[in-house]
Amino acid sequence: MSTEVNFDGLIGPSHNYGGLSHGNVASKSNALRISQPKKAALQGLEKMNYLRGLGLAQGVLLPQQRPHLPTLRSLGFSGSDAEIINRASNQAPELLAQCYSASSMWTANACTVAPSADTADGRVHFTASNLSSMFHRSIEHETTTRLLKSIFSDENYFTHHQALPSGVHFGDEGAANHNRFAENYADAGVQLFVFGRYAFRENRYATAKFPTRQTYEASRAISQLHGLDQNRVVYAQQNPKIIDAGAFHNDVVSVSNLNTFFMHEEAFVDKASMQDELRRKYNGELHFIEVPTEQVSLQAAVKSYLFNSQLIQLPNEQGMALILPSESQENAEVFAYLQDLKEQDTPIKHVQFVDVRQSMQNGGGPACLRLRVALNQAELGAVNSKFILDDQLFAELNRWVNKHYRDEIHPDDLRDPKLAQENFFALDELSQIFDLGSFYEFQREA
Ligand code: SUG
DSSP states (O other): OEEEEEEEEOOOTTOOOOOOOTTOHHHHHTTTOOBOHHHHHHHHHHHHHHHHHTTOOEEEEOOOOSSOHHHHHHTTOOSSHHHHHHHHHHHOHHHHHHTTOOGGGOGGGTEEEEOGGGBTTSSEEEEEOOOTTSHHHHTSHHHHHHHHHHHSOOTTTEEEEOOOOSSGGGOOOGGGGEEEEOSSTTSOOEEEEEESBOSSSOOSSOOOSSOOOOBHHHHHHHHHHTTBOGGGEEEEEBOHHHHHTTOOSGGGTEEEETTEEEEETTSBTTHHHHHHHHHHHHOSOOEEEEEOTTTSOHHHHHHHTTTSSEEEEOSTTOOEEEEEEHHHHHOHHHHHHHHHHHHSOSSEEEEEEEOOHHHHTTTOOTTTTEEEEEEEHHHHHHSOGGGBOOHHHHHHHHHHHHHHOOSOBOGGGGGOHHHHHHHHHHHHHHHHHTTOSSOSHHHHHO
8 A cells, every 4th residue: 555645845934025936927926025924834734734634644844944044155155144144135135035035845846756666676766856947946955855864764765866966957846847657656657757958959849938947868867866667757848838938847737646647738849749658658547637728828827826736636435636726716717617627527526725825926836835755654654753744743833833933024124134043043943843953054053
């Protein structure tokens, strides 16, 4: 027996709207608005608990240290914490903002995971994503690797790889561009790696104007590191048109679960070959649910995040549920499509909405906030159980958020060293809740 555990990113106390992601429509259009970190984190926790209530195992990944002062130090800012912040805020406020993003909340980008049923050595493999395309995200992977190693520490079951070499040629955005198909989570699957362009080979199709964050070379390297059988791997290129419409990751235009692939009809450059190859390698029945442009335009798909939903398997033969952002309920075009979908005979039997608006305004829907890890019973037993949500942890994290988080952060608040101090104080207590010792850099510097 295997299950899929969703590890959601706990939204950090510095959640703010920096407008940092070129090509991410929501991040750009909400740039410099006032954020609500407490509300954001509580919305995230509610979503986790909702999925747990549906009978799914739910995990938690911790926020990273922000502001990330080690990065500012490496860029030549020196002195005490307050001095570094004052200097950066006077000389380069744009760098301070880069080091202040709570972007590690979007754990679909934390790493790529290969379940043990697919790997040559029978262990679960993890590779933290280098996130090279966006500077504020490129500083996540070291801490991500450290965190994953503390949760999945048993080397009999788990293997961790360093992030790929940095630089845009090996730009890797993790599970957000990766799908896996299998009849059951325990079965050997077929993995689909979606990329935006070739970095070294000539591109057959025009490439997008917006950043194409994932390269073929990165996807290929991950599949090799994870020891996958190439006869059970498919690589497919995302449609540049859709990247330019704002789908900076493939999980903005498709989502899969087990034998089902829910996608926008324009998501791929060569959909027919991708589907043929998947069918051939899968060797079983696959359900493709394609949403036509006629019913849901690219703009509506990107605005509503219809596809950035979680497609989950409910227990007790209840079928699959699509867990969507409330923005999909409010978009007339998308909502009409969903009514239609419910009438169709597909594996998707339920449609539910969750409110993660604070994250959505930075371009992160329900699916961005979670990392899927398929585990068998022995592997699940080897996971650090502190990171699995139960009533007690849910209550503890709500208490912690309510105690430490600000109601609002205005972009200018980042200039105040007091905010950094508050964040570090909160993270110090968090590391104790999870028994992590001196996990954060500021704890080791003291
Ligand atoms: O990388 N937004 C994130 C959103 C990531 C969504 N993830 C998936 N689709 N899987 C990004 O663009 C915005 C931060 C800011 O502007 O303050 C940001 O990083």
